Amino acid sequence: MTDPRIKDVGEARTAHLFDIVVDLAEPLPIGPRVLFGAVGGTFDGPRLRGDVLPGGGDWAQFRPDGTMVLDVRLTLRTHDGALVHLSYGGRWVIPPDLREGVADRARRHEIDPARYYFRTTPLFETGSPDHAWLNNVVGVGSGYLVEGGIAYRVSEVL
Known part of the structure; x- marks a missing residue:
C-alpha cells in the first residue's frame, strides 16, 4: 500500500558542471584509512574552470567487501582567482577480479571504468560573490x- 502523502515530484535531472582531474601523491596508510593526498590538477566546465590546489585529499577507508568509502576535501582556484572548497563522499566498489589490477599504480588507469562503480556527491563552499551560486549546488560525480590520479565527470542536480 502506498502512503497517500507521497507526491510525484518527477525524476532528478542533471546538467554537466565540470570535468576534474586530481593528481595524487603516494598513498599514506593511517590506521584503518589511507590518505590519497592531492598534489594538483585541473577542472573545466561550461561555467567555471581552474586548478586543484595541493594540500587536500581523500581520507579513504577500505571495507572488507572491496568498497572504498570516500572522504574527500579539495580546494579549487577558479580561472578568475576565486577559492572554492569542494567536499564529497561516495563509494568506489571494486569487484574482486579487478583488485589486483587497481593495486598496480602503473597500469590501473587502463581498466575500463564501466567495470567498477565509482560515484560521488560533491558539495561546494565559497565566499566569492561571482561563484556564490555554487553554495546551493548538490552534485553527482562519476x-x-x-594516469597519476583520478578524474570525475561532475554534474549539478537540477
Whole structure:
C-alpha cells in the first residue's frame, strides 16, 4: 500500500558542471584509512574552470567487501582567482577480479571504468560573490582512474 502523502515530484535531472582531474601523491596508510593526498590538477566546465590546489585529499577507508568509502576535501582556484572548497563522499566498489589490477599504480588507469562503480556527491563552499551560486549546488560525480590520479565527470542536480 502506498502512503497517500507521497507526491510525484518527477525524476532528478542533471546538467554537466565540470570535468576534474586530481593528481595524487603516494598513498599514506593511517590506521584503518589511507590518505590519497592531492598534489594538483585541473577542472573545466561550461561555467567555471581552474586548478586543484595541493594540500587536500581523500581520507579513504577500505571495507572488507572491496568498497572504498570516500572522504574527500579539495580546494579549487577558479580561472578568475576565486577559492572554492569542494567536499564529497561516495563509494568506489571494486569487484574482486579487478583488485589486483587497481593495486598496480602503473597500469590501473587502463581498466575500463564501466567495470567498477565509482560515484560521488560533491558539495561546494565559497565566499566569492561571482561563484556564490555554487553554495546551493548538490552534485553527482562519476569517477575513473587516470594516469597519476583520478578524474570525475561532475554534474549539478537540477
